[in-house]
Amino acid sequence: xxxxxxxxxxxxxxxxxxxxxNAVIELERAYDHYKNDPDFNRELTELFNSYAGRPSLLxxxxxxxxxxGGAKIYLKREDLNHTGSHKINNVLGQALLAKKMGKTRLIAxxxxxxHGVATATAAALLDMECVVFMGExxxxxxxxxxxxxxxxxxxxxxxxxxxxxxxxxxxxAMREWTSRIDDTHYCLGSVMGPHPFPxxxxxxxxxxxxxxxxxxxxxxxxxxxxxxxxVGGGSNAIGSFYHFIPDESVKLIGCEAAGRGIDTFETAxxxxxxxxxxxxxxxxxxxxxxxxxxxxxxxxxAGLDYPGIGPEHAHLHDIGRAEYVPVTDEAAVNAFEYLxxxxxxxxxIESAHAVAYAMKLAPTLDKDKIIIITISGRGDKDCAAxxxxxxxxxxx
Amino acid sequence: MxxxxxxxxxxxxxxxxxxxxxxxxxxxxxxxxAAAEAGADLIELGIPFSDPTAEGxxxxxxxxxxxxxxxxTDKIFSFVAELRRDVKIPLVFMTYANVVxxxxxxxxxxxxxxxxxxxxxxxxVPYEEKDEFSAVARQYGIDMISLVAPTSADRIAMISRxxxxxxxxxSSLGVTGVRSEIxxxxxxxxxxxxxxxxxxxxxxxxxxxxxxxxAMAAQSDGAIVGSAIIxxxxxxxxxxxxxxxxxxxxxxxxxxxx
Numbered sequence: 001x002x003x004x005x006x007x008x009x010x011x012x013x014x015x016x017x018x019x020x021x022n023a024v025i026e027l028e029r030a031y032d033h034y035k036n037d038p039d040f041n042r043e044l045t046e047l048f049n050s051y052a053g054r055p056s057l058l059x060x061x062x063x064x065x066x067x068x069g070g071a072k073i074y075l076k077r078e079d080l081n082h083t084g085s086h087k088i089n090n091v092l093g094q095a096l097l098a099k100k101m102g103k104t105r106l107i108a109x110x111x112x113x114x115h116g117v118a119t120a121t122a123a124a125l126l127d128m129e130c131v132v133f134m135g136e137x138x139x140x141x142x143x144x145x146x147x148x149x150x151x152x153x154x155x156x157x158x159x160x161x162x163x164x165x166x167x168x169x170x171x172x173a174m175r176e177w178t179s180r181i182d183d184t185h186y187c188l189g190s191v192m193g194p195h196p197f198p199x200x201x202x203x204x205x206x207x208x209x210x211x212x213x214x215x216x217x218x219x220x221x222x223x224x225x226x227x228x229x230x231v232g233g234g235s236n237a238i239g240s241f242y243h244f245i246p247d248e249s250v251k252l253i254g255c256e257a258a259g260r261g262i263d264t265f266e267t268a269x270x271x272x273x274x275x276x277x278x279x280x281x282x283x284x285x286x287x288x289x290x291x292x293x294x295x296x297x298x299x300x301x302a303g304l305d306y307p308g309i310g311p312e313h314a315h316l317h318d319i320g321r322a323e324y325v326p327v328t329d330e331a332a333v334n335a336f337e338y339l340x341x342x343x344x345x346x347x348x349i350e351s352a353h354a355v356a357y358a359m360k361l362a363p364t365l366d367k368d369k370i371i372i373i374t375i376s377g378r379g380d381k382d383c384a385a386x387x388x389x390x391x392x393x394x395x396x
Numbered sequence: 397m398x399x400x401x402x403x404x405x406x407x408x409x410x411x412x413x414x415x416x417x418x419x420x421x422x423x424x425x426x427x428x429x430a431a432a433e434a435g436a437d438l439i440e441l442g443i444p445f446s447d448p449t450a451e452g453x454x455x456x457x458x459x460x461x462x463x464x465x466x467x468x469t470d471k472i473f474s475f476v477a478e479l480r481r482d483v484k485i486p487l488v489f490m491t492y493a494n495v496v497x498x499x500x501x502x503x504x505x506x507x508x509x510x511x512x513x514x515x516x517x518x519x520x521v522p523y524e525e526k527d528e529f530s531a532v533a534r535q536y537g538i539d540m541i542s543l544v545a546p547t548s549a550d551r552i553a554m555i556s557r558x559x560x561x562x563x564x565x566x567s568s569l570g571v572t573g574v575r576s577e578i579x580x581x582x583x584x585x586x587x588x589x590x591x592x593x594x595x596x597x598x599x600x601x602x603x604x605x606x607x608x609x610x611a612m613a614a615q616s617d618g619a620i621v622g623s624a625i626i627x628x629x630x631x632x633x634x635x636x637x638x639x640x641x642x643x644x645x646x647x648x649x650x651x652x653x654x
Contacts, residue, residue: 002524002558015493015520017450018555019545019566161456162447171449178450179570181547278493278520279447291469292498293446 006195009318011311014194016174016281023181028196030101035203040100047092048207051125052082054089056208058215058372064342071225071365073358076212076374078236079347085377086208086236087118091187093204095122098185105129105184109173111138111166111232112303112350113145114377115189120154122187130154133172135165138302144381163296166232166306170280190233191310194281198311205239212372213243220370226251226361229374230353231324232268232304234313236376241322251323253361254313255353257299258326268297270309271317271324279307284314300329300389303350303377331356333389336379348377349386399486399514400539400561403438404596407652409618410435410609411598412625412644413490415442415458417467419633421475426637427629432483434641435648437618438562439483440517443472443491450519452573454623457630469499473507480512488515488541488561493529501529505536515539515561523555530560544589544597545569546580556592563589563597565616573623575602582615606650613651621647 005028006012014024034040048054057077065073078086095106106123108130110116116132123130132149136158139146149156162168170193177186191198191205209227216224227244229237231254244250256269267273270285277286279294287295287307299305309324316322332349335356340346347355351374358373365371379386387394403409412431416424428439444462448455476487489508496504496518508516516538521529523542530540539561544552546569556563565585567578582599589597599612600620609619628643629636 002527004524004527013525014522015525016522017519017545017566018522018543018551019547019569021522021524021545021551022547022549161453167447171447174449175452175571181569276497278497280449281520283497286494288494288498290498292494292496293463294494 006199008312008315011282011284011314012195012198013283014281015278015283016194017178019178020181023177024194024196031097031196031200034097034100040096044093044096047096048089052088052092053080054207055211056080058212058219060219061343064339067342068359068362070362070367071369071371072367073362074216074224074370074372075345076208076240076372078208079351079375079378083118083121084380085114085118085348086205086239087115087189088121089207089239090189090201090204090235091115091118091122094185094187094200095126095128098187099126099128101185103183103185106187107131107133107173107176107184108187108189109166109169110134110189111169111305112301112348113138113142113149113381114303114348116156117145117148117152119187120149120152123154124152131176132156133159133169133176135159135163135169137164138166141302141385142381166302167294190235191238191312192233192280192282192308198282201235202238202242202312205235206242208236208239208374209241209243212240216370216372223247223250224370224372225249225365226253226371228253228255228354228358228371230255230304230350230376231309231313232257232306232350233308234310236374238310238312240374245321252316252321253357254322254324255327255357256324257301257304257353258328259298259300261328262326266298268299268305268307269326270307272326274307282311284311285309300332300385301349301353303348304353325357327353327356333386335359336382336386345375346379347375348379349382351376352379400438401596403486404562404617406437408613408654409437409598410644410648410651411438411440411618411620412436413440413442413620413622414625415444415455415462416472416475417444417462417465418458418626418629419461420465421467421471423634423636425475425479427640428479428483430637430641431644432485434644436485436644438486438488440488440490440620441476443469443489443495445492445495448492450571452571452623454626455572458626469495473511476513477511486514487512488517489513490517493518493520496529502532505533505538508538509536513538515541517541517564519543523551523558544585552585552588553592556589559593559595561595563593563595564620565597565599567599567601567603567612572601574604578602578608578612582612586616606646609647610650610654614654619651
């Protein structure tokens with residue numbers, strides 16, 4: 001009797017070509033071994049601390065708190081990590097695991113370029129070959145990150161199929177993995193895809209909430225009332241939520257990219273506009289038409305411009321443990337500018353979606369409430385695009 | 397058991413793949429009939445999917461053209477019902493899990509049964525996930541076709557034991573598309589398949605020339621060709637049928653007696 005693995009409620013599973021099955025089984029076995037291996041964990045912690053700059057700060061945003069006039073706001077500063085985002089947490093874990101498995105080559109998909117840059121960085125550090133697939137549309141939106149990846153010694157392959165964005169980059173990386181498995185590890189960048197990826201990526205990203213939980217207890221002597229993070233595939237969000245899931249008093253809020261609004265077709269808000277489906281190796285919620293054709297989603301943020309959501313998030317939504325709210329381009333851009341002005345912190349446009357929702361929520365809460373916003377990445381990469389959004393052309 | 401076994405009773409089988417609605421269903425109708433007249437033993441009908449992750453550029457192109465032309469799962473079911481008035485050879489759908497899942501597997505298999513489709517191939521549904529589809533497929537007498545790949549190793553026996561219809565042996569790593577050379581030892585895979593099932597097996601991925609098809613069919617029960625046929629349709633568009641006829645005839649002649 002066949003047994004489906006890697007389920008979160010009804011979601012997850014392994015919907016992939018037979019050609020890849022032994023590769024994911026091998027990966028699962030290796031991960032099950034190394035996750036409990038003290039040497040592996042010591043090496044990873046060493047990389048986290050001495051290379052990536054962990055633990056990341058939990059910063060009390062006093063000015064932001066004062067201006068919004070409600071709940072006390074802390075920022076979990078993943079933007080301060082080496083390479084500028086939370087993506088490095090997962091990548092160091094997977095690259096180290098791949099190396100232990102004897103793989104010499106990493107492939108990755110990237111949307112905003114943050115995961116691509118992180119993978120290129122780990123490959124450079126660990127002497128591995130690296131090829132990054134990036135939607136052609138995104139290579140234009142994020143030209144600086146394309147240059148960074150090349151500078152780090154990686155090859156960047158622009159993907160021209162479909163909508164030429166993140167989902168197509170994932171499809172193309174999967175196709176590449178099917179053709180070259182022996183020496184290659186697919187370093188998937190989010191809590192999505194076939195089992196065991198959603199679990200592996202979540203475990204490596206869970207460092208965010210492990211630190212944040214200890215840091216807030218240290219600073220305030222109590223748990224926060226809400227944790228807010230942006231969600232595309234959902235890796236920084238699941239990392240931010242994970243160790244708070246058993247703490248039922250802590251509200252977990254994922255901010256989806258609503259693009260031009262959830263009542264338009266130009267949106268990427270999966271939980272709010274999608275329905276149950278099977279794609280990219282997993283059962284979860286997807287933006288799709290009545291015949292199951294995947295919808296061409298849209299968001300100003302290349303990193304959230306994805307038609308699906310990780311299976312564990314889909315499950316947290318089903319059981320009501322986490323709430324997923326839509327945030328428009330306009331609200332995110334306003335938050336991008338507001339946080340820059342208020343705290344001198346330029347967040348990634350992805351993270352700005354979380355900031356935007358917090359700006360709405362904080363004033364409605366009493367001053368003795370506490371919220372943590374995960375700033376998943378820094379916004380340098382987005383400056384040109386936001387300037388364009390505001391009608392200003394800047395030349396680098 | 398479905399009608400599929402009949403496809404393997406006329407010498408080694410030749411199995412063409414055709415994407416429904418590329419460039420339109422009228423053309424697909426003419427192409428399918430031409431292939432059947434030319435000796436195709438079974439036809440794989442592709443229901444297009446927006447993001448076909450197991451396909452190379454040629455079949456991806458067919459999917460895009462078909463969807464751009466407005467084809468839908470419902471239109472394809474009506475098309476097959478019409479096709480069944482005169483096309484008697486087994487027909488098998490090839491599509492992706494989400495197309496069936498979003499239609500509702502039960503409703504999908506019921507429609508297959510009603511319209512005369514014999515089997516379904518879902519390249520993104522491996523052995524571990526197949527129950528969700530095969531349990532209901534069996535109720536309607538539809539065969540869920542299992543795939544075996546060059547990397548399947550110790551999985552071949554398990555997959556074969558649970559196989560219905562025929563087994564699709566993937567000749568090479570990677571996605572669909574024409575290859576100049578196939579290096580996998582097909583004979584070794586077929587040996588394990590035969591030890592575990594009496595269901596026939598055919599080889600696909602990478603085959604385009606008559607001598608390749610003959611070589612693959614010699615080691616198995618048939619050869620499957622997709623991209624090479626899609627290229628003909630891409631080149632000749634609505635006028636593709638006679639060209640597909642010539643191609644299928646040559647391929648069937650090459651495999652029949654091996």
